Amino acid sequence: MLVTTPLDPGWETQATPVWASLDAFLAEVGPRAFRFAEAGLRHRDDALDAVQDAMMKMLAYRERPAGEWTPLFWSILRRRIIDLQRRARFRLRWLRPAGDMVDADDASIDWADPGVGPAQAHEQREAYARLVQALRALPARQREAFTLRVFEELDVATTARAMGCSEGSVKTHLSRARQALQSQLEDVR
Known part of the structure; x- marks a missing residue:
């Protein structure tokens, strides 16, 4: 309601x-x-x-x-x-030890719909993995603004309160996140 x-x-x-x-x-x-x-x-x-x-x-x-x-x-x-x-x-x-880098990427969760075919499920998993990878590459504030505004569909004021910043900062972070994601994910559209 x-x-x-x-x-x-x-x-x-x-x-x-x-x-x-x-x-x-x-x-x-x-x-x-x-x-x-x-x-x-x-x-x-x-x-x-x-x-x-x-x-x-x-x-x-x-x-x-x-x-x-x-x-x-x-x-x-x-x-x-x-x-x-x-x-x-x-x-x-x-x-x-200095210089020892371990891959921090763990297996992603499979959010694919079980009713789709194997090829489509594979494409969805690949697209999701690329999205997650692109989101992880964003700076933390941009990732937070994008996730709260786009995925959670919070308004600007609520997002600003959740992030502890101004509404203008939310808009700036969101704009930069969208530009970065668009350039990284152009071929996924």
Whole structure:
């Protein structure tokens, strides 16, 4: 069900989903949050941990209005991903011998529709793998802006709140991400 509610005083009203409970919200956002975390962390188990941690932290906010849950959840998840990235860089810096580079790309999740034929499923997996690779090549802020605006379909104001930056910064990061992805994925269209 959609209702129109003001997000903050002075902001325009917009249609925001209202969930029956926080559990319903988390169930709906879970798969998308996992894909977002996996693109940022490049490791399935770390992505699962980040999403689970963000969901656990959301329990403290269950009394907040449902309209606040979306930017709050994405902000919590984003901060958790950044924390995990910093820890991984720190560990890698101290544990890896100089010059030793290990391929960080793990097997991607197969999001292909099981009802399609083998050739089409293969093409979808390849296209998805190229998209994930292109997203991983983007700077973190551009990747976040693109994922939240395009995949999650959040508006600019909500994305800005989730990312902790201005609306203009969101638009700039999104524009740069689109240009970079377009040049990297021209042959996939």
